[in-house]
Amino acid sequence: MQKKILDAFLFRHAAKDFDAARIIPEPVFATILQAGRLSPSSFGFEPWRFLVVQDAALRAKLHAFTWGGQKQIPNCSHLVVYLARKGMDTRADSDYVRDFVDRVQALPADVQKMKLERYEAFQKDDFNLWGDERALFDWACKQVYIALGNMMTVAALLGVDSCPMEGFQQQRIDEVLASDFGIDQSQYGVACMAAFGYRVADPRPKTRQALHDVVQWF
Template sequence: MSNEKRQQIIARYHFRHATKVFDDAKQINKEDMMTILEAARLSPSSFGMEPWQFVVVESDHIKQLIKKHSWGAKTKVEAASHFVLLLARTHEDVRFDSAYVKKHYLDELHYPKEVFEHMKDVIENFQKHDFHLFEDMRYLDDWSMKQTYLPLANMMSVAAELEIDSCPVEGFNRETLDHLLQSEGIYDDHFTLATMVAFGYRKKAPKPKQRRAFDDVVKWV
């Protein structure tokens, strides 16, 4: 890879920032938004389990509901071109012996039955003994939600490559929004809201990016 290409990559990461104010007059074209969502779909997950769903909010009613009940989304959910909910499957679905896990590997990924049985044993050992996720089902929920930050990062990186702005949103009460969004039929109790993200175009230029020094955060051993 050329040095010029490396500089172009880093320049995209300097371009990306958590956009607080979006220009509501500018819209992302369909092809670019589909590319961003495809990057999410193709993201890696632990054991290839894909414990997620991505909901693009277009309904004004749902946007108003989110705006009212999410302090982090108040200035973004309406002004941004697109607003996406990242849902994580709950512990009922991501535990090693769930119906979802069986269907995912056998029917979606087309694993041979004997391969699936081995995979299930590996996942059981990991969940019970390596990460101790069965000590509290909340640990399984949290493990599933952590997976969604991989597609979140990929979506924001691809958006930056397309010179599209983004802002991840964690400013909400998860229990409250789960109840309200499930009541609206957006998703059922097999999912929980992990995080949200807005996409669009900045209204003004941000300050230069500030980060800790490279040697403070990178260690070679």
């Protein structure tokens, strides 16, 4: 099992071009999506949304403002746009969070109160997020990247390639998402994108720092 896991990490790379003729089987991609859905997030509040963009015309709209995905967006089997909830939606006093602890997490009333008080203290005192919309959005993006990482790892375990992408004009992409996808900009902003599919060519050997250069034991 250990070898299988490490082999998947060695297999995974940021594929720059995909074989447009090869489509990921539906059950395989469903598993990748489930890996995102089941990912952990701080306080379990899942401040994400995943847009699977298969329509060529909509991909072209995104492609125009994505300098880091010129080959990936047109040719990949599946394109995912990762959205993060905007700042005030993630505050402890927001309708989203209060509904989440009640409807999704189904916590008893006394536990809800305790959790929301702890969450508010975390945002105000521990991480200094409360009054800063950009800081709250960036914090939500951190949670989204957990889902992104899990989806890419599961893809690699299934023999599927991927490429995370931040090489885009964030404001222009948000505008496209609002005008062409119907995304409410007051609730969501783009965090990143990822292309999934099958590589055209093998990459060069993986380079990483040695384990002893990045790990300290105490």
